[in-house]
Amino acid sequence: MAGKRAVSRNTLPDVIANDLRERILSGELAEGEIIRQESLADEYDVSRMPIREALKRLDAEGLVQFTNNRGASVTKHSLPEIAEIFDLRILIEVDLFRRAIPAMTSTDFALCYQLLEEMDASYDANDVGKWGTLNHQYHSALYAAADRKLTNDVLQGISLHSDRFVRMHLSVMEQREPAKKEHRDLLRYAEARDVEKACATLRDHITRTKDALLRLVAENRALAGDQAN
The missing domain is CATH 1.10.10.10 (Winged helix-like DNA-binding domain superfamily/Winged helix DNA-binding domain)
Structure with a gap:
């Protein structure tokens, strides 16, 4: 040897x-x-x-x-690329959530509730950086029971890019209360094992963020005189 x-x-x-x-x-x-x-x-x-x-x-x-x-x-993403990032999130996260809900345990739910409380505290403290980290941890906790390692590895890379824009969204726009409600609805439907409502809420949650962000980025670039997409 x-x-x-x-x-x-x-x-x-x-x-x-x-x-x-x-x-x-x-x-x-x-x-x-x-x-x-x-x-x-x-x-x-x-x-x-x-x-x-x-x-x-x-x-x-x-x-x-x-x-x-x-x-x-x-790296500067074009508007179609930003849209693609969130479209990929919808495809992957909704599938993971659908698989996870039937397998979620009391331990999974307890962790999700703990993260929600920490997220609320970061909202109140206006700590966008910490909220971004907790938001990622919360979504990951919702999907953990799916036990799909390869899919999660792909999602990690996509989430890294979306986090840049999600933080911008939270720091500039008044979207805190809708986001807080949607996060709690996701967990409430998961606990009720209502897969269809949970997945529809998740899809709407990511889509709303995507649409608001595309408007925000387009407006900011227009103000800066950036004519590129």
């Missing part, structure tokens, strides 16, 4: 990638914004190597567009 092999644990690129990811999701780094490696290296007080590694990871996630010779920029 071969001897033990040394494994390099590059934690610094992970830390930088996590921070940059959050800055992109929160809108601090805006869509289309040029990311200069030299500036980031100075900001994080590191060499350019971990910056490059972090950007490559975000490129793999689709949050930045990175090339060796041309640098990087924050």
Whole structure:
């Protein structure tokens, strides 16, 4: 048997990638914004190597567009692409929810109620970043009983992109109360094992968010003089 092999644990690129990811999701780094490696290296007080590694990871996630010779920029989705992100969410999440509801246990419901309480607290504190994380955890908890690992892996990547726009939606538009009600309705129908009402509510919930976001993004881009879709 071969001897033990040394494994390099590059934690610094992970830390930088996590921070940059959050800055992109929160809108601090805006869509289309040029990311200069030299500036980031100075900001994080590191060499350019971990910056490059972090950007490559975000490129793999689709949050930045990175090339060796041309640098990087924050990914900017067209309006049809944004619509597609939410259409994919509807297809995948409704299927997962339909499969999960008959298998949900008291433990699943208890976790969902706990997350709802934490979401309400983040609403009241106007902590959009924390709400975004809890929103993702809540939806994941609703679907966990479906036990569809490969489908969930696909959904993770899609949710990462939708989270950018969902946070924008919550921070700019007064949609808190409808979202709170819909989240509780989803759990109420799931507890009642009413699959059809639960899935219809989920479909309407994501569609409403999609339609509002497309209007918001289109208006913002028009105000900025951006003629591209």
